[in-house]
Amino acid sequence: MNESERVSQRALADVATRAARAGGDYLADEFRTGHVEAEYSTDDVKAVADREAEARVLDAIRAEFPGHALHGEESGRQGDSEYEWVVDPLDGTNNFASGLPAFATAVAVLHDGDPVVSAIYEPLPDTLYVARDGVGATVNGDPLSTGSDVALDNGTVSFVVGLPAVRDETLSARADEIERALGDRVKRVVTTWSPCVDWGLVARGALEGIVCFHPDVYEQYAGELLARGAGVASRSENGIYVGAADGATRDALFDAVRN
Structure with missing residues (x-):
């Protein structure tokens, strides 16, 4: 049995969720300290929290899928597999470093280059989005269906x-x-x-x-x-x-x- 036959979307989503929460929970704790170590440039901010959050996300993935490829914003690409995990450990670093409470941890799983699962976790409001290709999307476990009546x-x-x-x-x-x-x-x-x-x-x-x-x-x-x-x-x-x-x-x- 090959690797693709062994891994279900549900299993991938469960791990993506745990990984996103691992990164996000760490970020929430660091944010509440009010002290952020960061390096500033004209177009970007790099915080120590980026690297620490990514380490926690990748550890959670490796624990379940050690043979899968990883692509972290901080650490780059690692490994070669039909499954690739793309990770943004701290989406909104500038906000995080400035004390603005708008940031998230994002995890996507690609199978042969196509995204099949994603998890986005905003730790401060404790909001978790999960999507599965062909299945749908949820927010905190409830089905999502977009729509707006505003012109x-x-x-x-x-x-x-x-x-x-x-x-x-x-x-x-x-x-x-x-x-x-x-x-x-x-x-x-x-x-x-x-x-x-x-x-x-x-x-x-x-x-x-x-x-x-x-x-x-x-x-x-x-x-x-x-x-x-x-x-x-x-x-x-x-x-x-x-x-x-x-x-x-x-x-x-x-x-x-x-x-």
């Missing part, structure tokens, strides 16, 4: 810019254009610096949509699977991902930012 003109949309775009002069200028276009189309554009927090809000229907520009894989795999499991309509093209509760809203957002 897009009056709505709020998240805008996520990945580090590749932030660090490239041409892409950064294009990101500014996209943000202005969104601002002309909706009431409010939010940039929280914690994409997974935003993904959860979109999946719950609390935000009318999300637009990602060259997003980082560490959040995108987990968030996109969560959104799909909740019924979010999406479209990707030329480094732009757009998600919304329905196809009409998705298309309106995409038309606003595509040019």
Whole structure:
């Protein structure tokens, strides 16, 4: 029997959940101390808590699946397997270091390159999102189904810019254009610096949509699977991902930012 036949989605989801909680619980304790060791640059923050949280996440995965490949934001790729675990131990490091209570731990499981399971844990509100490909998504164990009755003109949309775009002069200028276009189309554009927090809000229907520009894989795999499991309509093209509760809203957002 090969490895893929032995591992069920449910087993993967159970471990992803434990791993995300292991990282998130550590972060919550560290956040409450009010003291964060971090290194600051013009476009990023690296905290000691990133590495410590990732170690806890990876330990939880290795304990159950020692032969699986790992891809941590802090430690890089390790191993080779049809299963790969993609981990963002602290999504929202800048928030964490600044004392803003908006951050999460994200874990996604890829099988032959496709995401099949994800878990996103926001430790401060104790909110756990879990998604399984073809099964659906839950928040704290309850089924998720997105939806919003707010018109897009009056709505709020998240805008996520990945580090590749932030660090490239041409892409950064294009990101500014996209943000202005969104601002002309909706009431409010939010940039929280914690994409997974935003993904959860979109999946719950609390935000009318999300637009990602060259997003980082560490959040995108987990968030996109969560959104799909909740019924979010999406479209990707030329480094732009757009998600919304329905196809009409998705298309309106995409038309606003595509040019």
